[in-house]
Amino acid sequence: MLKRTGKDLNVALIVLKAILIYLITVFILYPNINLLINVFYKNGSFSTQAFSKIIKSQRALKSMTNSFILAVSMIITVNITGIFCVFLTEYWKIRGAKILKFGYMSSLVYGGVTLVTGYKFIYGSNGILTKLLIRFIPSLDPGWFVGYWAVIFIMTFACTSNHIIFLTNAVRDLDGHVIEAAKNMGANGFTILFKIVLPILKPTLFAITILTFLTGLSAMSAPLIVGGTDFQTINPMIISFAKSPYSREIAALLAVILGTATIILLSIMNKIEKGGNYISVSKTKIPLEKQRIHNPFCNILAHAVAFILFCIYMAPITFVVLFSFCKPLDVKQGRIDFSALTFENYKTLFTSAQAFKPYLVSIAYALSAAVIAAVLAVIVAKIVHKSKNKADAFFEYAVLIPWLLPSTLIALGLMLTYDTPRFILGNKVLIGTLGIMLIAYIVVRLPFTFRMIKAAFFGIDDNLEEAARSMESGTLYTMLHVIVPVILPAIISVVVLNFNSLLGDYDISVFLYHPLFQPLGIVIKSASDETATTNAEAMTFVYSVVLIIISSAALYFAQRLMRQRKKAK
Numbered sequence: 001m002l003k004r005t006g007k008d009l010n011v012a013l014i015v016l017k018a019i020l021i022y023l024i025t026v027f028i029l030y031p032n033i034n035l036l037i038n039v040f041y042k043n044g045s046f047s048t049q050a051f052s053k054i055i056k057s058q059r060a061l062k063s064m065t066n067s068f069i070l071a072v073s074m075i076i077t078v079n080i081t082g083i084f085c086v087f088l089t090e091y092w093k094i095r096g097a098k099i100l101k102f103g104y105m106s107s108l109v110y111g112g113v114t115l116v117t118g119y120k121f122i123y124g125s126n127g128i129l130t131k132l133l134i135r136f137i138p139s140l141d142p143g144w145f146v147g148y149w150a151v152i153f154i155m156t157f158a159c160t161s162n163h164i165i166f167l168t169n170a171v172r173d174l175d176g177h178v179i180e181a182a183k184n185m186g187a188n189g190f191t192i193l194f195k196i197v198l199p200i201l202k203p204t205l206f207a208i209t210i211l212t213f214l215t216g217l218s219a220m221s222a223p224l225i226v227g228g229t230d231f232q233t234i235n236p237m238i239i240s241f242a243k244s245p246y247s248r249e250i251a252a253l254l255a256v257i258l259g260t261a262t263i264i265l266l267s268i269m270n271k272i273e274k275g276g277n278y279i280s281v282s283k284t285k286i287p288l289e290k291q292r293i294h295n296p297f298c299n300i301l302a303h304a305v306a307f308i309l310f311c312i313y314m315a316p317i318t319f320v321v322l323f324s325f326c327k328p329l330d331v332k333q334g335r336i337d338f339s340a341l342t343f344e345n346y347k348t349l350f351t352s353a354q355a356f357k358p359y360l361v362s363i364a365y366a367l368s369a370a371v372i373a374a375v376l377a378v379i380v381a382k383i384v385h386k387s388k389n390k391a392d393a394f395f396e397y398a399v400l401i402p403w404l405l406p407s408t409l410i411a412l413g414l415m416l417t418y419d420t421p422r423f424i425l426g427n428k429v430l431i432g433t434l435g436i437m438l439i440a441y442i443v444v445r446l447p448f449t450f451r452m453i454k455a456a457f458f459g460i461d462d463n464l465e466e467a468a469r470s471m472e473s474g475t476l477y478t479m480l481h482v483i484v485p486v487i488l489p490a491i492i493s494v495v496v497l498n499f500n501s502l503l504g505d506y507d508i509s510v511f512l513y514h515p516l517f518q519p520l521g522i523v524i525k526s527a528s529d530e531t532a533t534t535n536a537e538a539m540t541f542v543y544s545v546v547l548i549i550i551s552s553a554a555l556y557f558a559q560r561l562m563r564q565r566k567k568a569k
Contacts, residue, residue, distance in 0.1 A: 013383075017395075020380065024398045027439050031413035032405070038416050039252045050253040060250060063237040064257065066223070070151060070233060071216030077156040078212045079205070081309070082163025088306045090171040091197070093290040095303065103310040106317055107161040109551040113221040113506040113521050114544050117528045118316040119154050120145070120225055121323065121537075126334040128319060146228040154222045157312055159215055162208045170204040176286035189291060214262055218406045220507045225528050234258050235408050239510055242412060252416065255409040263404050317548065324541035328534035331541065345542045355539060359546070362503050362520040369441035370498035374491050376442070377449040382479065385457045396450075403447035411440050411511040437512035444508060445498045456490035457483075489561050496558040500551045520547065 039050050054060045088094050089101040110118070122129050123145035134140050174197065182192045198205070220235040227236065234254050241251035293299040323331050325341040349355050377399070384396045402410055418436050460483060484491070506521035513522055520543060526532060527540035 016379065017383065020376075020383075020395060023376075024395070027414070027443055028398060028401055031410070031417040032401070034417045035252055035409070035413040036256065039249055039256055050249045053247075053250050054253055057250060059232070060237060060241075060254060063232050063234050063254070066148075066227075066231055067217050067219070067233040067235075067258070069148070070155065070219055070223070071213045073152050074155055074159065074212050074216035075209055077152060078159045078163075079209060081156050082160035082167065082208070083205070084305070085160055085309060086163050086167045086171055088302065088309075090168055091288075091291060092302060093292050094306055096307075100306055100310050103313040104160070105164055106313050107158055108164060109500070109548050109555060110317055110544075111158055111161070112504050113225070113525050113528075114504045114547055115158050115316060116154055116221040116225045117524050117540060118320045118544060120528055121331075121334070121541075122316060122319050123150070124226075126332065128334045128336065129315070131334055146226055146230075148227075148231045150226040150228075151219070151222045151231055154226065155216065155219060158222070159212060162211050166204055166208060167201065170201050172288065174200060174288045176288045179288065179291070189294065192291075210266065213265065217261065217265075218258065218408070220408070221525075225525070235406070235507065238408050238412065242415070242511065248416070252412060255406065255412045259405045259409045262406060266404065320541050320544050320548075323538075324545045326538065326541075328538040331538045332534040345538050349539065349542050349546070358518055358520045358523040358543070361517045362505075365438060365441060365509075365519060366499045366502035366505075369438055369445060369502055370495045372438075373442045373445045373449045373498060374453070374495050376446060377453045377494075378479075378484070378487075378491065380450055381454040381457050382483065385454065396454075399450045400447050402443050403451075407444050407507050408511070410443055411508045414440050414443075415511050437509060437514075440508050440512055441502055441505070445502065449494050449498060452494045453487065453490060456487040460486050492561055493558045496554045500554055503551065504547055 040046055040048070042049060085100075085104045089097045089104065094100065107115075121127055124130060125142040125145075127145070130140075130142055130145065134142065178196060178200070179192060182196055187195070218235055219233050220239075223231060223233040224236040224239070227233070232240075235258070238251045238254050238258075241247040241254065293302055319336075322336050322341075324345055325343065326336060327340060327342060327344070330337055330340065380395050380399055384392050387393075414436055504521050504524065505519065506525055509519045509521055510525075513519055518526075523536075524540050524543055527536045
């Protein structure tokens with residue numbers, strides 16, 4: 001057994017903290033400070049020139065307005081849709097609830113640029129549903145699915161995943177005693193729903209609303225792909241302005257404005273949340289039984305809406321799977337010939353190194369970033385967990401900084417600091433370009449990883465560490481052989497979630513990817529452009545299907561591991 005003196009342990013801990021301080025300073029603090037310097041300092045003096053450029057840019061001003069319009073709209077549409085979906089599967093007695101839930105959960109494994117591209121191929125000018133609509137409405141403009149309404153439609157059904165995860169658990173945790181007591185007092189279904197159930201769920205709904213608003217404020221893929229020229233939000237404008245050295249400071253200032261708005265809104269909403277009054281429930285609970293909708297008309301209406309929503313959720317995935325078996329020309333023309341379905345697209349993917357390369361690139365990036373972020377989070381969590389040293393709080397606050405900032409601001413800060421974007425290749429070293437994108441992935445996912453792993457530390461029995469210390473085990477030995485095995489399920493779960501999140505990423509990689517090593521999100525987005533080849537469009541559906549399979553398998557693996565862990569406890 002490895003034994004160390006207290007002096008050795010202190011030296012090792014000091015060295016470890018010094019390394020962490022260096023990494024935090026170089027890759028979290030300095031890039032964001034440098035971004036501010038690029039915006040507000042010109043030739044060694046303070047400058048407001050960037051503000052003047054934004055005020056004179058109608059595109060920039062309109063994009064900011066559109067971002068807030070989208071964010072406010074999503075609070076309404078996403079909450080209504082998400083709440084309704086959860087209540088249809090968890091609160092009311094609806095026939096086929098398990099099938100409905102399967103469809104509503106599709107947003108968990110099919111999102112981002114992949115989902116938006118799927119919607120465009122279905123509802124776009126050459127989409128199969130658009131052509132079907134034109135048969136019944138000949139005067140319909142083939143380009144109808146563009147602009148605000150297209151963006152809000154996609155974002156509404158793409159962003160109910162938080163409701164499916166968090167609100168579902170909250171509804172399941174409702175106290176059956178409260179519902180039964182209300183019934184015994186003569187309250188009808190609507191009274192119980194609006195006077196009792198929804199107020200109890202208010203904390204969860206408020207948290208989801210915050211996440212929804214921030215998602216709308218930072219929207220990227222939907223406005224970029226289907227927003228058209230009339231409805232571009234801040235993030236697509238940041239990409240547009242960042243491509244040119246002459247307008248890069250506008251991109252930087254837009255990113256700063258977006259980050260500032262995010263921090264202010266989080267502060268305001270958190271204050272409102274703390275000041276809220278919520279209904280408490282009894283200490284002894286009984287499981288909630290699903291409620292019948294006694295009014296025949298309301299019951300039929302609820303079933304009808306439930307299956308309409310199911311069709312909307314499942315349409316993109318269904319057609320993506322079908323189109324993945326179609327010939328490139330059929331894909332281009334938006335038609336499905338069931339007699340000509342083929343496996344050629346899949347054969348191309350798995351036999352062509354060039355076709356499969358984006359998967360290898362994305363998997364390498366996503367897995368590396370997920371694992372490294374987990375390792376760093378474990379180290380930081382170990383340092384701050386039950387630490388009596390006030391200086392250690394620096395590490396916790398530092399790794400949570402990216403939680404407050406949009407991913408585009410982080411990526412742009414790293415881009416401007418280390419000058420390795422895809423827009424400026426020049427004589428840059430390839431390994432530097434590849435490395436900085438990996439760092440961006442790690443920084444973006446580190447806050448979430450740290451929060452989850454820090455929570456897992458509270459489940460560690462203090463006696464285990466005391467026993468290890470009494471046997472004079474080294475810090476590294478205790479970490480690897482005592483602490484990590486206990487929190488391993490949480491570590492694996494967060495690695496899987498991060499892997500899924502980064503696998504099809506576009507928002508970060510668009511700033512930092514190298515043309516020779518394009519990740520999956522970039523390839524899928526390129527295939528949605530009007531100039532894309534027929535083969536590229538056909539391969540997009542194959543990429544999407546395989547991506548869904550990988551994400552679903554990873555999610556299933558994580559859930560199964562957690563179930564086994566609960567049984568073991």
